[in-house]
Amino acid sequence: MELYKLTAHELLEKIKKKETTSEQIVSDLTKRIKGVDVKVQAYVRASSSTLLAPDSKPNGIPVSIKDNICTDGYNTECCSKILQGFNPPYNATVISKIISSGNSFLGIKCNMDEFAFGSSTENSCFGPTHNPWDLNCVPGGSSGGSAAAVAADEAIWALGSDTGGSIRQPASFCGVVGLKPTYGRVSRFGLIAFASSLDQIGPLTKDVEDAALLMNTISGYDPQDSTSINTPVPDYTKALINDVKGIKVGIPKEYFVEGLDPEVKKIIEEAINKLKTLGAQFKEVSLPHSEYAVPVYYIIATAEASSNLARFDGVQYGLRAKAEGLVDMYKKTRSLGFGDEAKRRILLGTFALSHGYYDAYYLRALKVRTLIKQDFDHIFKDFDCIITPTAPTSAFKIGEKVDDPLKMYLSDIYTISVNLAGIPAISVPCGFTKEGLPVGLQILSKHLNEEMLFRLAYTYEQNTEWHKMKPKL
Amino acid sequence: MSIDKKTVEDVAHLARIELEAKELEKLSKQLEHILAFIDKLSVLDTGNIAPTSHILPISNVLRKDEPRKSLPIEKTLMNAPDKQGNFFVVPKVIE
Amino acid sequence: MKYEAVIGLEVHLHLNTKTKAFCGCSTEFGNAPNSQVCPVCLGFPGSLPVYNQTVLDYAIKVALALNCKVQEYTKFDRKNYFYPDLPKNYQVSQYDLPLSIRGFLDIELGGKFKRIGITRVHMEEDAGKLIHQEDISLVDFNRTGIPLLEIVSEPDINSPEEAYEYLATLKSTIQYLDVSDCDMEKGSLRCDANISLRLAGAKTLGVKTELKNMNSFKGVKDALSYEIKRQTEVLDSGGKLTQDTRLWDAKAQETVAMRTKEGAKDYRYFPEPDLPPFIIKEDKVAEIKKTIPELPKEKMQRFIKDYGLSEYDAKALVASKKGALFAEECLKRFSDKNKKPVANWIIGPLAALAGSRACETSELGIFPESLVELIELVEKKQIISNLSGKVVLEEMVNTAKTAQTIITEKSLAQISDSGSLNSVIEEVIRENTKSVTDFKSGKANALMFLVGQVMRKSSGKANPKVVQELMRERLESA
Structure with a gap:
């Protein structure tokens, strides 16, 4: 059987009908991983004998986990040398929730850009992941391992994290569904922080229904996370309604200008037309501070990261370099342990917070963040959601942007504002380029209105075939 | 504003990162490039805008003063690169 | 004096909550190293802080007792610096919007009150402990994350004696609130000092020295006295002082210049993204205000007024909250209008007995009525002499017998017929x-x-x- 090809909801249905078991699914999945991961390299430490967590339940569907989400008893290294061998003595809240829901998780983890710093999964100490649709291309990032695993049928579903697009952009590049929930909807406890005020864990799945199911499992208030929202979680599967009649959608003009690949633009316009024919109402809107999102993000995110990553110093866990004395130990450990992009971001963030520059950079960025949030507040007074491309291009070639950090940063130009505003957004497959690379459609809504995203995404998906396409591996 | 090599060196010391001459050269250029891009923020008048450090309108998140189990010592020291008895061990501070 | 000393004190105070500031680990003192730690206080990756409600309540209580204005909006910031006793390499502290500002503490010196301004009282977390050995340091994180208050005074203190009195008054005031042991030996109260000299009457401040590593109130006084002498000598010989941090060496009785870790400007403070702000409404402040008992200064003034005591006696009786309660029970029971004998007996023989047993006067096991009975037998009825009275008192502490019984048993009664x-x-x-x-x-x-x-x-x-x-x-x- 090729159970690995199925979605989680299809498999749950089969289990219910006693047509298959959790064990069969895992064994099928293991075979698949062994068969194709040599090419894709979606997983890290895959030689590990502990593929499946021991506390897996008989009826559960295994979830593949990004390497920055803590799993008790299984290495969690953020694909960084500095965390090599780190075995957290606790589970992230999302992992506890997966276990208590009757599902399980894989003991091997999904590849990522080191500490989620990147948009291509090339900044991993384990080497890059390859895009299942074209192995010469990147899968996007930083949750590139999770997205590629789902696209290559090496995972039934997966968890990633999104700080500036790290779920949605790889979902778009790999032709899968990826959701960044409202900030505070999913607990961050156990997610190794990149930028605490922006990070959210979210699902990467084969279709919208699975995303809703996984969100049902991982969402909700967590007393261990002070930034967790204390309101009840709706049943997201109830939002899977195949009807968008009368729904008001804004199209921000700032997202359809120079820099957007014409082919991607055309595909997005076709998707918009499809939704129009299904009854959604479209109108052009303006998010005037869009062009500032990337600079604001790279100050706030790196400033927080510089502080969050200070703890990686060789004292309690991970790598420790041989050195003369304490300061030398710190410096050698961190120089050896962090990759180039991590160093770049730590230095940029340290600079933005340092004496004499704080007001000009960090404080100013916090103020512009307010303006960006207000742009969205303003639109959502009159509109149910906003639709944009997820990324300005389809997947680019491995190595194409590694030497130009700024060019790499700009590949998140359409996803970053969402994190700055704390709102939810989803990317759904909406077509392919001539070269056969997937393109994603991004839907945004206001705080805690994930249901609107599910409704629109579900309707689009039910009336198109893109999500059924599979890469040849 | 631009960033010179000396500033990058100072910042690297604050961040406890050692940079070889070549690395310093390359990083300084890249950071200068990135900062030049970031400087587009300076055209905005942000005088009267309140900064957003927390995007959620929540406050007063507190827990009760109730004890919870601490980690067993084996788990605490499980990942330690160097330990002695119950202690973590670090090299001596040499300024 | 040619020069005037300008002194400001920075006190760090442990709050005696059951659990740490941001996690449920115990705050108990003296247990095995690293036995009271968890992923949160160890700063393990992925862990997140959640603040302790009781810490906030206690902090507000202290701020109010020190006459500070509690700010309606307050937040935590990260103070970034690398040190192995700081697991995250940043300390959660408060920077530009502290819990409370602009308070004061009145200290009594020679019968007069002097008002010392309090700049701010803010909340933070403690660091761990390092044990230095020859080539290595051992790290114990039990103390990491214990709730701390930082109490910063204005530079209103002008002598080592005033500094001592400020600390004694502060300790006494805080002990009345039952929120801290204030035990310098256990490190639950620590004090750093800033001191500079200027020509008497001058307006501008001199070059400031920061003093650290004082382990007792007397240490603070001695370090300041030493520093005044040292700085005077430098200035008198035409030398220039440099702004530095000096450590007090109690054995050598001198201060020694120390190399600084990171300059204050390098701390890169920024709002702690893991902790939403606190909005403290007036009703909350009012509610906590109600829990503040009569404080030493007010109690002292009342003792003078109600019992006709001298300032010296009243101050001695109110130094500790329990002691003051005990003293007042005795004062009320003593049938004479002149209450001076009661004060004498408590401050004299009773305090001496408590001192030799390292406890408080209220903890000697003597009931107020028993003590009053003894005092009356000596002072009013003159059944026994003052000297015998002291013997009887010690016997009362040792045997829990009443004064009358001891007098009869030992036939100590005076012959008056x-x-x-x-x-x-x-x-x-x-x-x-x-x-x-x-x-x-x-x-x-x-x-x-x-x-x-x-x-x-x-x-x-x-x-x-x-x-x-x-x-x-x-x-x-x-």
Whole structure:
């Protein structure tokens, strides 16, 4: 059987009908991983004998986990040398929730850009992941391992994290569904922080229904996370309604200008037309501070990261370099342990917070963040959601942007504002380029209105075939 | 504003990162490039805008003063690169 | 004095909550190293802080007791620096919007109050402990994350004595709130000082030195005295002072310049993204205000007013909250209008006994009514002498018997009846004719000598006052 090809909801249905078991699914999945991961390299430490967590339940569907989400008893290294061998003595809240829901998780983890710093999964100490649709291309990032695993049928579903697009952009590049929930909807406890005020864990799945199911499992208030929202979680599967009649959608003009690949633009316009024919109402809107999102993000995110990553110093866990004395130990450990992009971001963030520059950079960025949030507040007074491309291009070639950090940063130009505003957004497959690379459609809504995203995404998906396409591996 | 090599060196010391001459050269250029891009923020008048450090309108998140189990010592020291008895061990501070 | 010292004190105070500031680990002192730690206080990757409600309440209580304005909006910031006792390499602290600002503490010196301004009281977390060995340091994180308050005074203190008094008053005030042990030995109260000298009367401040590593109030006083001497010598010899941090060496009784870790400007403070802000409404402040008991200064003033005590006595009695409660029970029960004897007995013999047993006067196991009974037996009824009274008191502490029982058992009662005393008096008069003649010729001292002889003959049991009266009567009538 090729159970690995199925979605989680299809498999749950089969289990219910006693047509298959959790064990069969895992064994099928293991075979698949062994068969194709040599090419894709979606997983890290895959030689590990502990593929499946021991506390897996008989009826559960295994979830593949990004390497920055803590799993008790299984290495969690953020694909960084500095965390090599780190075995957290606790589970992230999302992992506890997966276990208590009757599902399980894989003991091997999904590849990522080191500490989620990147948009291509090339900044991993384990080497890059390859895009299942074209192995010469990147899968996007930083949750590139999770997205590629789902696209290559090496995972039934997966968890990633999104700080500036790290779920949605790889979902778009790999032709899968990826959701960044409202900030505070999913607990961050156990997610190794990149930028605490922006990070959210979210699902990467084969279709919208699975995303809703996984969100049902991982969402909700967590007393261990002070930034967790204390309101009840709706049943997201109830939002899977195949009807968008009368729904008001804004199209921000700032997202359809120079820099957007014409082919991607055309595909997005076709998707918009499809939704129009299904009854959604479209109108052009303006998010005037869009062009500032990337600079604001790279100050706030790196400033927080510089502080969050200070703890990686060789004292309690991970790598420790041989050195003369304490300061030398710190410096050698961190120089050896962090990759180039991590160093770049730590230095940029340290600079933005340092004496004499704080007001000009960090404080100013916090103020512009307010303006960006207000742009969205303003639109959502009159509109149910906003639709944009997820990324300005389809997947680019491995190595194409590694030497130009700024060019790499700009590949998140359409996803970053969402994190700055704390709102939810989803990317759904909406077509392919001539070269056969997937393109994603991004839907945004206001705080805690994930249901609107599910409704629109579900309707689009039910009336198109893109999500059924599979890469040849 | 631009960033010179000396500033990058100072910042690297604050961040406890050692940079070889070549690395310093390359990083300084890249950071200068990135900062030049970031400087587009300076055209905005942000005088009267309140900064957003927390995007959620929540406050007063507190827990009760109730004890919870601490980690067993084996788990605490499980990942330690160097330990002695119950202690973590670090090299001596040499300024 | 040519120079005036300008001193500001920075006090760090542990709050005695059950659990740490941001996690549920115990704050108990003295347990095995690294036995009270968890992913949160170890700063393990992925862990997140959640603040302790009781810490916030206690912090507000302290701020109010120090007359500070509690800010409606307050937040945590990260203070970034690398040190192995700081697991995250940043300390969660408060920077530009502290819990409270602009308070004061009145200290009493020689019968006068002086007001010392409090710049701010803010909340933070403690760091761990390093044990330095030859080539390595051992790290214990049990103390990491214990809730701390930082209490910063204005540079209103002008002498080591004032600094000492400020600390004593601060400690006494905080102990009244039951929110901290204030035990410098356990490190639950620590103090750093800033000191500079300027020409007396000058307006501008001199070059400031930061003093650290003082382990007692006396250490603070001694370090400041030393520093005044050192700085005076430098200035007098035409030298220049540099702004530095110096460590107090209690053994050598001197301060030693220390290399600084990171300059204050390098801390890169920014709002702690893991902790949403606190909005403290007036009703919350009012609610906590209600829980603040009468504080030492007010109690002292009331003791002076209600019991007619001297400032010295009142201040000594109110130093600790329990002691003050005990003292007031005694004062109320003492049937005489003049309450001075009660103060004397508590501050004198009782405090001495408590001191030798390293406890508080209230913890000696003596009930206020028992102590008052003893004081009345000595001072009013004069059943026993003052000296015997002290013996009885110690016996009361040791045996928990009442004063009356001890007096009977040890037959310590004084002889006050004229019948038995008169025969002794006659005997003494017969044997000391010269002194009798001296008295009659106007030498008053002779009377005391004769009384002393009677006391000697009665083995000290005669009541000296009665003897004196009877002797005078006898001599004047003859």
